[in-house]
Each structure stands twice: as structure tokens, then as C-alpha cells.
Amino acid sequence: MKFLLKFGVIALVIFGCGKKAVQGRYVNISQNINSNNSMFQADLGRKGDYSGESLQSYPPTMVRWQYPVNKEIYASPVYYDGKIIVSDYENCVMAINFRSGFCDWVFRTKRRNSASVAVANNTVYIGSYDKYFYAINASNGSLIWKFKTDGYITSSAVVYGGIVYFGSWDGYLYALNCKDGEMVWKLKLDGRVYTSPAIDTKNNLVIFGDRNLYASELTTGKVKWKFSTQDYIETAPVVDGDCVYIGSRDYKVYCLDAKTGGEKWSYKTDYWVTGSPSIYQNKLIVGSYDDYIYILDKTSGDFIGKIHSGGDIQLPTMVVGHYAYAQDVNGHFTAVNLRSNKQAWRRKFANKKSLPLIHNGSLITVNGESILRLDNR
Numbered sequence: 001m002k003f004l005l006k007f008g009v010i011a012l013v014i015f016g017c018g019k020k021a022v023q024g025r026y027v028n029i030s031q032n033i034n035s036n037n038s039m040f041q042a043d044l045g046r047k048g049d050y051s052g053e054s055l056q057s058y059p060p061t062m063v064r065w066q067y068p069v070n071k072e073i074y075a076s077p078v079y080y081d082g083k084i085i086v087s088d089y090e091n092c093v094m095a096i097n098f099r100s101g102f103c104d105w106v107f108r109t110k111r112r113n114s115a116s117v118a119v120a121n122n123t124v125y126i127g128s129y130d131k132y133f134y135a136i137n138a139s140n141g142s143l144i145w146k147f148k149t150d151g152y153i154t155s156s157a158v159v160y161g162g163i164v165y166f167g168s169w170d171g172y173l174y175a176l177n178c179k180d181g182e183m184v185w186k187l188k189l190d191g192r193v194y195t196s197p198a199i200d201t202k203n204n205l206v207i208f209g210d211r212n213l214y215a216s217e218l219t220t221g222k223v224k225w226k227f228s229t230q231d232y233i234e235t236a237p238v239v240d241g242d243c244v245y246i247g248s249r250d251y252k253v254y255c256l257d258a259k260t261g262g263e264k265w266s267y268k269t270d271y272w273v274t275g276s277p278s279i280y281q282n283k284l285i286v287g288s289y290d291d292y293i294y295i296l297d298k299t300s301g302d303f304i305g306k307i308h309s310g311g312d313i314q315l316p317t318m319v320v321g322h323y324a325y326a327q328d329v330n331g332h333f334t335a336v337n338l339r340s341n342k343q344a345w346r347r348k349f350a351n352k353k354s355l356p357l358i359h360n361g362s363l364i365t366v367n368g369e370s371i372l373r374l375d376n377r
Contacts, residue, residue, distance in 0.1 A: 038080045040116035040156040041276060041316055044199040045239035048278030048318040050358050055320050059335070059347040060363045060374035065101025067371045069094070074114040075156075076355040077364050077371070080138060084357070084364055085124055086371065087113035093126055093134075095141060098359070101373060105141030109134065116196075120159040123178065127153025127166055133174070135164075135181060145181035149174065156196040156236075158206070163218070165206050167193025173208055175221060185221035189214065196236040200244070203259050207237045207244055215244075215261060225261030229254065234274040236316070240298070245284060247273025253286050253294070255301060265301035269294060276316035278324060280338045285324040287313025293326045293334065295341055305341040309334045315355045327355055333365070 041048045071090035078085055083095040083104055093107040110130035117126045123144060124136040129152045135144040151170030158165050163184055167173050169192040175184040189210045197208035205215040205224060213227040231249035238245040243264065244256040249272045255264040271289035278285050284298040289312045295304040311328030318325050323344060324336040333356065335344040349356075349365050356365040363374040 038078055038120060039118040039158060040076055040078070040196055041236060041238075041278075041318075044158060044160060044201065046158075046196065046198040046236045046276055046316075047238055047240055048276065048316055049280070050318060050320045055323065055335075055358050055361060055363065058376070059333070059345050060376045062375045064362065064373040064375045066367075066373075067096050067101050067103065069369050069371060071112070072353065072369060073366045073371070074353045075116040077357045078117055078119060079357060079359045079364075080119040080124075081122070083138070084359075084371070084373075085117050085119060085138070087115065087117065087126060087128075089114060091128075091130075093117065093124065093136065093141075095124075095138070096371060098362075098373070107134070107136050107141045107143070114154050116156040118157040118159050118164070120164075121178070125157045125159060125164050125166075125178075127155060127157065127168070129153070131168070131170075133157075133164075133166060133168075133176070133181075135178070147174070147176055147181045147183070151192065154194045155208075158197050158199055160199045160201070160206075160218070165197045165199075165208070167195065167197065167208060167210075169194060171210070173197065173206075173214075173216070173221070175206070175218075184219070187214075187216060187221045187223070195234060198237045198239045198244075200239045200258050202241070205258070207239060207258075209233045209237070209246075213237060213244075213246055213256075213261075215258075227254075227256055227261045227263070235276045238276050238279065240279050243298070245277050245279075245286075245298070247275065247277065247286060247288075249274065251288075253277065253284070253296065253301075255284075255298070267294070267296055267301045267303070271312075274314050275326075278317040278319045280319045280322065280324060283338060285317045285319065285326075285336070285338070287315070287317055287326045287328075289313065291328070293317065293324070293336060295324075295336070295338070307334065307336050307341075307343050310346065318355065318358070320358050325356075325358070333363075 109128040127133040149168040151168040155167035191210035229248040235247040269288040310332040311330035
């Protein structure tokens with residue numbers, strides 16, 4: 001069911017919003033210092049597009065290596081400079097050699113972790129339940145700096161132009177200087193900030209949410225617009241050109257104008273949408289708690305097709321080449337051929353809580369309390 005709204009009946013778009021950011025030290029934004037696969041959902045816009053990688057059109061079955069961990073893993077692994085970097089639900093951030101499966105280093109926080117790391121300029125950025133945000137040397141795992149907040153940090157950071165952005169359960173979105181961790185600005189919101197922000201490089205905005213969605217200026221934190229749905233927004237926003245895509249617990253997927261926050265269209269599924277969409281050409285791929293993977297026209301919101309997954313889909317979808325992938329709560333990893341809009345294959349893993357990583361033809365996933373590299377060769 002699709003809804004086209006010309007006057008924003010559900011949307012609440014407020015310029016300025018009455019919220020002012022607390023200012024710190026100014027940083028000149030001049031460059032994008034992230035590479036593909038070095039953060040949650042692949043890129044600054046969180047589009048989930050791993051098109052530079054490859055995976056066979058059938059499920060990988062050969063275990064190349066298996067690395068045991070102490071606790072379950074909720075975070076999604078990322079690839080950086082020959083390493084798989086991931087945090088566990090105890091207190092470890094670890095770097096595992098992609099080729100050998102041996103651990104290169106371990107950094108310990110004071111409490112458990114559920115956020116995925118972001119890596120830029122040989123620095124790993126991650127927040128923890130110990131309320132600290134850390135910058136870690138990606139080569140050896142040593143601490144570079146840490147920053148204290150007043151709440152848990154489950155938001156995966158995004159790095160752009162010398163500033164790292166993340167949210168905390170203390171209700172603030174933070175912007176810190178990447179080099180020394182000094183605060184550039186922080187913005188107080190209406191609730192906990194546990195979703196991951198995205199960067200709109202065209203309009204120079206950082207887009208993020210508590211239960212609502214906001215867009216703020218990159219350098220000052222000044223709120224440019226706010227969007228509200230009929231229930232909580234738990235997805236990381238996806239920025240693609242002039243559009244921002246989000247899901248909500250009101251069962252809907254939304255397309256917003258990136259510059260103004262105005263609603264362009266919405267599509268209603270049969271249950272919650274808590275995982276971010278991914279994008280392939282003119283298609284938007286999103287999972288729902290109703291057990292289906294939906295394929296929509298990204299411009300109009302028109303329905304193209306849907307594929308049954310075998311369980312609730314709480315996590316983001318991802319795209320590699322002309323295939324989309326989704327992980328459900330029962331451990332099914334489903335591949336969808338986006339040329340035919342039909343299921344290509346499905347395999348069940350023990351992984352239910354973190355999104356796997358696809359890199360260089362390999363699938364990096366979690367099986368109980370181990371990290372696996374699976375290959376087809």
C-alpha cells in the first residue's frame with residue numbers, strides 16, 4: 001500500500017526546531033576520508049551498497065577459518081587494511097587478519113559493546129556501554145583518545161572531513177575532532193540517540209534520529225529540519241541523491257526530500273520496519289518484521305515485488321552486484337536476484353543479531369560465539 005503526500009499530512013517538518021547545538025572547537029570540513037566497507041552499511045549515506053565486492057550466485061559453504069570470541073556479537077564486522085574489525089557483547093574490540101583468521105590485536109572497553117566500528121585514516125572509532133567513545137590505532141589496537149558521555153553508546157559513528165559523528169543515550173548527538181577527540185558541537189534531542197547517523201554531502205547535513213529524524217548542519221549542529229512518523233524510527237537513514245529513506249515502527253518505509261525533510265512518498269508493510277533499506281539502480285530493498293523482503297521503485301515508492309525470508313527481518317539489507325541480501329531472526333541469510341526480483345538462494349546460519357560482511361568473494365558471519373570466513377573456493 002503506497003501513500004503519496006503533497007502537503008506532509010504525517011510529516012512534521014520544522015526549520016530550526018528551536019534546538020541549538022552547544023559549540024566547541026571549530027573544524028574546517030574539507031574532505032571525505034572514508035573508504036568503502038570501513039563503516040556500518042558501507043558508505044557515508046548508509047546505502048548498503050558493496051558493489052565493489054563480489055559473491056557467487058550460490059551460498060558459500062567452505063569454512064576458510066573460524067575465530068572464537070567470548071560473547072555474542074551484535075555489531076556488524078567491517079573490513080579495513082587486511083583486517084576484519086568487530087566488537088563483541090563483552091568488552092572487546094578485535095582485529096582479525098582477513099587471510100589467516102589470526103587475531104592481530106584486541107582492545108578492551110570497560111563494558112559490553114553493540115555498535116559497529118567506523119574506520120578512517122588508520123583510526124577505529126567506537127562507542128561503548130561504558131559511556132566512552134574511543135579512537136583506537138587500527139594498526140596495533142592502542143588507545144589514541146577517549147571521550148566521556150553521560151549515556152550508553154550504541155550508535156555506530158560516521159566520519160567525514162575530520163569530524164566523527166555519533167549519538168548517545170544521554171540524548172545528545174556529538175561531533176568530535178577526529179585527531180584529538182575535542183568536541184566541535186553537541187545537540188540535545190528529545191530522547192536517546194541510538195541510531196547511526198548518515199552524511200548528506202550534497203547539502204552538507206548530518207542526518208540522525210532519536211524517535212524522530214533530524215538534519216543538522218555539519219559544522220554547527222544547527223537543525224535544518226525534523227521529521228516525525230506515527231511511531232519510533234529505529235533505522236539508520238539512507239541518503240541517496242536528493243532523497244533520504246527511513247523505516248518506522250508504524251509499518252512504513254518513507255522517502256523524504258533531503259534538503260527540506262518533506263515527505264515524497266511512503267509505503268506500508270504489514271509490520272515494523274527497523275532495518276535500513278539498501279539501493280540498487282532504481283530499486284529500494286527493505287526488510288520487515290512481517291518476514292518479507294520488499295522491492296520498491298525508489299523514485300515513486302511503487303511496489304515491484306516481495307520475497308519471503310523465513311523470519312522477522314530486523315537488520316538492514318545489503319547489495320552486492322545485482323544481488324540483495326537479508327538476515328532474519330531465525331538465522332536465514334537470503335539472496336535475491338535483483339534482475340529477476342526472485343530468491344536466488346537461502347542458507348541458515350546461527351547468526352541472528354548482526355549483519356554479515358561480504359568482502360572479496362567471502363562471507364564474514366557469526367556462528368554462535370565464533371566469527372567465520374566462508375568461501376566458495
